[in-house]
Amino acid sequence: MSATQQEPRFAQFKLVLLGESAVGKSSIVHRFVKDSFDDFRESTIGAAFLTQTIQLDENTTIKFEIWDTAGQERYKSLAPMYYRNANAAVVVYDITQEASLERAKSWIKELQRQANQDLVIALAGNKLDLESERKVAKEAAQAYATEEGLLFFEVSAKTGQGVKEIFQSIAEKLPLESQIKSKSQPKSVNLQRPSTNNQSSCCS
Amino acid sequence: MTDIKPKFRDEAMSRSHGTSLPNLPQSQTMKTLPVAPMVKPSASMVSLPKFDFVKDDQVDSLDPTLTNSSKKRHTLLQSPSTQSIQHSSLSLIDMYRDQSSGSQESDTATDIMALNVSGAMISEVSLINGSQSTFASAHDLLVLRNSRTNGSKVRLCIEESRTVISSNRDRYGFKKATNFITEEQYNNWWIGYASHCARRKRKWQDLMIKNGLSLNNDSPVRFPARSEKLKRYIRKGIPAEWRGNAWWFFAKGPEKLKNNQGVYDTLVESTLHLKNKDTEIIERDLNRTFPDNVHFKPDRVDSSHESNEETALIEALRRVLVAFSAYNPKIGYCQSLNFITGLLLIFMDEEKAFWMLVIITTGYLPGVHEVSLEGVNVDQGVLMLALKEYLPEAWNVVSNIRFDDQCSGRNDLKNHDFLLKLPPVTLCTSSWFMSAFIGILPIETTLRVWDCLFYEESNILFKVALSVFKLIEPKIQHINDEMEVFQVIQNTPKSILDPKDLFDIMFKRRIGFNNLTQDEVVRCKKYVADRRQRAHVDGTSDTGDVNFNRQLLAESLWQPDLYGFKRGLPGVHWNNNLTRKMKSKIRRNNNHS
Ligand SMILES: Nc1nc2c(ncn2[C@@H]2O[C@H](COP(=O)(O)OP(=O)(O)OP(=O)(O)O)[C@@H](O)[C@H]2O)c(=O)[nH]1
Ligand SMILES: [Mg+2]
Numbered sequence: 001m002s003a004t005q006q007e008p009r010f011a012q013f014k015l016v017l018l019g020e021s022a023v024g025k026s027s028i029v030h031r032f033v034k035d036s037f038d039d040f041r042e043s044t045i046g047a048a049f050l051t052q053t054i055q056l057d058e059n060t061t062i063k064f065e066i067w068d069t070a071g072q073e074r075y076k077s078l079a080p081m082y083y084r085n086a087n088a089a090v091v092v093y094d095i096t097q098e099a100s101l102e103r104a105k106s107w108i109k110e111l112q113r114q115a116n117q118d119l120v121i122a123l124a125g126n127k128l129d130l131e132s133e134r135k136v137a138k139e140a141a142q143a144y145a146t147e148e149g150l151l152f153f154e155v156s157a158k159t160g161q162g163v164k165e166i167f168q169s170i171a172e173k174l175p176l177e178s179q180i181k182s183k184s185q186p187k188s189v190n191l192q193r194p195s196t197n198n199q200s201s202c203c204s
Numbered sequence: 205m206t207d208i209k210p211k212f213r214d215e216a217m218s219r220s221h222g223t224s225l226p227n228l229p230q231s232q233t234m235k236t237l238p239v240a241p242m243v244k245p246s247a248s249m250v251s252l253p254k255f256d257f258v259k260d261d262q263v264d265s266l267d268p269t270l271t272n273s274s275k276k277r278h279t280l281l282q283s284p285s286t287q288s289i290q291h292s293s294l295s296l297i298d299m300y301r302d303q304s305s306g307s308q309e310s311d312t313a314t315d316i317m318a319l320n321v322s323g324a325m326i327s328e329v330s331l332i333n334g335s336q337s338t339f340a341s342a343h344d345l346l347v348l349r350n351s352r353t354n355g356s357k358v359r360l361c362i363e364e365s366r367t368v369i370s371s372n373r374d375r376y377g378f379k380k381a382t383n384f385i386t387e388e389q390y391n392n393w394w395i396g397y398a399s400h401c402a403r404r405k406r407k408w409q410d411l412m413i414k415n416g417l418s419l420n421n422d423s424p425v426r427f428p429a430r431s432e433k434l435k436r437y438i439r440k441g442i443p444a445e446w447r448g449n450a451w452w453f454f455a456k457g458p459e460k461l462k463n464n465q466g467v468y469d470t471l472v473e474s475t476l477h478l479k480n481k482d483t484e485i486i487e488r489d490l491n492r493t494f495p496d497n498v499h500f501k502p503d504r505v506d507s508s509h510e511s512n513e514e515t516a517l518i519e520a521l522r523r524v525l526v527a528f529s530a531y532n533p534k535i536g537y538c539q540s541l542n543f544i545t546g547l548l549l550i551f552m553d554e555e556k557a558f559w560m561l562v563i564i565t566t567g568y569l570p571g572v573h574e575v576s577l578e579g580v581n582v583d584q585g586v587l588m589l590a591l592k593e594y595l596p597e598a599w600n601v602v603s604n605i606r607f608d609d610q611c612s613g614r615n616d617l618k619n620h621d622f623l624l625k626l627p628p629v630t631l632c633t634s635s636w637f638m639s640a641f642i643g644i645l646p647i648e649t650t651l652r653v654w655d656c657l658f659y660e661e662s663n664i665l666f667k668v669a670l671s672v673f674k675l676i677e678p679k680i681q682h683i684n685d686e687m688e689v690f691q692v693i694q695n696t697p698k699s700i701l702d703p704k705d706l707f708d709i710m711f712k713r714r715i716g717f718n719n720l721t722q723d724e725v726v727r728c729k730k731y732v733a734d735r736r737q738r739a740h741v742d743g744t745s746d747t748g749d750v751n752f753n754r755q756l757l758a759e760s761l762w763q764p765d766l767y768g769f770k771r772g773l774p775g776v777h778w779n780n781n782l783t784r785k786m787k788s789k790i791r792r793n794n795n796h797s
Binding site for chain 2: 012014021022038040041042043044045046047048049051065067070072074075077078081082085
């Protein structure tokens with residue numbers, strides 16, 4: 001994308017969160033959308049839809065349309081509906097639960113096989129604040145992510161550490177120009193800045 | 205796990221009656237009910253020392269004519285210590301205060317008496333079980349009994365009109381404010397709704413008396429025979445403090461329990477230390493069930509200590525879910541059952557909640573929670589057909605949202621191919637049925653839906669869904685952005701604070717949702733299931749449901765005798781067109797094979 005462009009630009013991207021139950025998908029989304037954290041949050045049934053708009057640079061506004069899915073294994077059969085049309089996926093694991101990384105890997109395999117070719121995938125290890133209970137070495141996960149060509153982050157929804165960066169990096173990696181050019185319908189791209197911030201209309 | 209179930213059953217049959225819970229009607233023991241609202245589970249109560257009971261000899265003061273089981277009934281209702289009331293600054297007196305609190309004054313003696321019974325019962329039960337059970341130790345059982353006793357009093361907090369404006373919680377213990385409703389909005393609505401409730405309660409009382417049924421100290425266990433009048437009454441709301449009993453009665457819980465005496469107790473004892481994939485997920489969900497409800501997550505007066513102490517309802521929730529996962533391995537544990545069970549536990553004791561869960565997952569939401577979740581897809585297919593038929597304008601908007609460019613909309617619609625590859629709108633609606641609208645509609649509206657559900661049948665859920673779409677319809681007519689449509693669909697139900705807004709639509713003759721009979725729903729389900737099954741066999745479906753099981757459809761989901769619309773379509777006006785299509789489709793399919 002060219003930074004010299006003066007005209008304000010606005011693009012929307014669909015993003016899906018995947019990962020085992022209780023790794024903190026909903027918590028990450030809420031940190032990103034509302035900048036808050038609850039120790040007790042309801043487990044997700046089906047999926048929840050939220051939006052958040054970020055300022056990528058002076059001229060560029062990006063609106064994320066986020067599907068926060070339920071993590072239990074059996075919900076997997078519903079997942080294709082959610083990632084079918086996504087531009088980006090954040091696959092979350094819990095750094096204190098080794099098995100959750102394995103689940104994340106199997107999600108990534110499925111995405112690489114089934115989803116859009118140009119889907120941007122990020123792997124995120126959550127609960128970084130629980131360093132003392134860590135079971136998954138950063139290096140191992142990092143190495144896997146590099147090998148698969150994924151963005152990689154360790155974050156904490158609780159402290160907020162690293163959460164914004166996931167979405168920021170995804171936004172930078174998304175093919176903004178092609179999104180603006182290829183989609184001609186006004187519903188996908190609006191060259192005006194949005195007049196309202198969608199934060200207030202987000203769901204719980 | 206799979207092979208445990210028959211064992212439980214056999215055991216249950218041969219067990220003595222000593223540990224089984226009593227039959228329902230124990231009218232004389234309900235005398236102590238009015239005390240109960242003073243006792244609210246609170247941080248201090250939950251953390252009561254487990255064995256702090258008054259001595260056994262005080263049991264003598266009890267009426268000797270009480271039977272064993274009715275004593276137990278006492279304990280189930282009344283266990284908590286009276287001390288906790290004084291210690292907790294958040295007692296029920298603050299939370300549910302109303303004008304008539306004077307009636308509660310003289311009841312401390314009864315309360316203490318009940319406490320004595322619970323001490324006696326626990327030692328008695330532990331003796332019986334200690335020698336019999338191979339699953340749990342005597343100590344386990346003591347702890348278990350104590351915990352079960354604690355869990356059962358919560359529902360007694362629900363008293364008509366006891367939500368005070370000054371409290372930030374409603375009468376069930378939920379926070380009034382949500383992301384979609386402010387406390388002020390709640391209070392404004394509640395002022396009017398409380399008088400509706402009081403009025404309805406008087407009507408119910410009259411109805412009961414006219415039918416010669418006992419009010420049983422404001423906890424009736426039997427209700428009038430089915431009639432149009434009763435249906436009307438139920439649609440206007442069952443009195444909150446009668447709900448548990450009424451749901452239980454109308455869903456045919458008593459019959460279920462009668463055929464399964466003691467089964468739940470055995471299940472609980474034998475699963476006390478169960479560890480597997482299901483229990484792991486259950487553990488993760490316990491603290492994520494109604495964190496906005498005081499009975500699940502109390503306000504901590506003093507956060508410095510006992511902050512990890514579980515509430516009685518959380519303990520009960522664990523037992524019911526674990527027992528259920530062993531009882532029905534086809535379902536095991538499915539996220540959303542925690543909410544269904546949690547809501548039941550607010551209104552009834554855990555054994556009943558368990559059997560209600562069994563009834564709900566097999567009778568009202570068949571297949572929905574099974575491993576493949578195919579029941580969810582089938583329900584969504586039926587909802588899409590109904591939407592198309594009843595709310596063509598809404599259908600027009602939502603069916604035009606498609607994710608795959610290759611889908612050519614119109615053709616797809618003609619062949620009902622959208623049943624195979626469900627439209628994206630189902631991303632929003634698939635959770636509606638899984639939780640039977642818990643968390644989708646505000647709590648009072650959900651409860652009113654449940655009132656109807658257990659008296660009527662699962663078609664109510666589809667009527668609710670259509671009514672929600674009726675409210676959504678005008679809002680999405682002119683929205684171009686598909687994601688904004690999703691947002692409206694997701695958020696609209698969450699602001700239906702006043703049940704009237706929904707029920708007026710649902711049952712207004714003019715709107716016509718009444719035509720969506722259970723018969724029609726069953727037939728549509730059959731059609732959708734059949735359609736999906738064939739597609740799956742042909743390999744044309746892209747649902748990605750690797751676990752899809754043909755037998756699932758053949759066996760458990762739909763009654764086979766309704767297959768093929770052989771019964772004709774009496775009284776059906778709404779979907780003749782649809783029915784014709786289905787008929788010809790099935791005929792064609794049959795000819796092909
Ligand atoms: N310490 C710590 N706890 C976290 C963090 N993120 C989430 N949690 C906790 O982990 C639990 C699960 O978080 P959720 O956000 O509900 O998990 P989820 O992935 O959405 O789970 P499902 O909805 O079941 O798929 C909650 O109790 C959170 O409080 C974190 O960064 N640090
Ligand atoms: Mg979640």
